Ligand SMILES: Nc1ncnc2c1ncn2[C@@H]1O[C@H](COP(=O)(O)OP(=O)(O)OP(=O)(O)O)[C@@H](O)[C@H]1O
């Protein structure tokens with residue numbers, strides 16, 4: 001089992017107000033799955049992804065990633081786990097504006113202390129896999145939205161993490177570019193990587209093999 005979420009709660013306190021962003025969420029995800037997370041705005045989707053990605057800690061409950069209990073890890077250990085196991089794809093691409101496509105893709109390898117030569121060849125390969133071999137020197141502002149998202153996917157893939165987390169990866173794209181991105185995600189999943197993807201789009205969610213539906217921080221549906 002790759003992921004185990006056991007009675008996860010996330011509570012935000014803003015002065016007097018307490019917001020239960022996640023309330024008793026439990027699920028498990030096996031290696032190689034393609035899971036869609038759906039739910040209305042504010043239902044806790046990004047909160048789940050942030051916890052899955054070790055960017056936030058739950059208020060209570062137990063999160064095991066690759067059979068490791070994240071609760072017992074300090075921030076450094078969590079960062080190391082994140083760098084080696086997880087690739088992120090965001091709705092707004094999150095590329096660094098002053099860095100070329102190639103340099104953006106190289107970033108996770110910089111954090112992993114990979115040498116310059118190897119960094120470059122791995123990144124060129126990843127950009128090739130997303131069909132951008134002829135755009136490696138472009139800045140994000142010189143790329144279309146679909147191309148920027150493909151750079152972001154290359155960046156998520158470059159150190160071959162077993163888990164890809166995507167928060168509305170097609171949310172800012174026209175339907176054609178969205179289809180291309182979905183095709184890429186399917187290919188990546190076919191190669192054995194686990195994908196967990198947030199979407200508002202039922203048509204996109206239907207392409208995943210499993211659906212987790214959220215409402216008010218609670219899981220209301222858990223197919224498969
Ligand atoms: N840092 C924070 N401090 C306080 N409340 C927060 C914080 N982050 C999120 N929340 C609240 O937690 C709830 C869940 O937020 P979350 O971002 O997970 O929703 P979401 O399902 O991703 O919504 P959307 O579809 O709009 O992106 C919301 O009510 C939100 O206002």
Ligand SMILES: [Mg+2]
Pocket residue numbers: 045046047
């Ligand atoms: Mg969100």
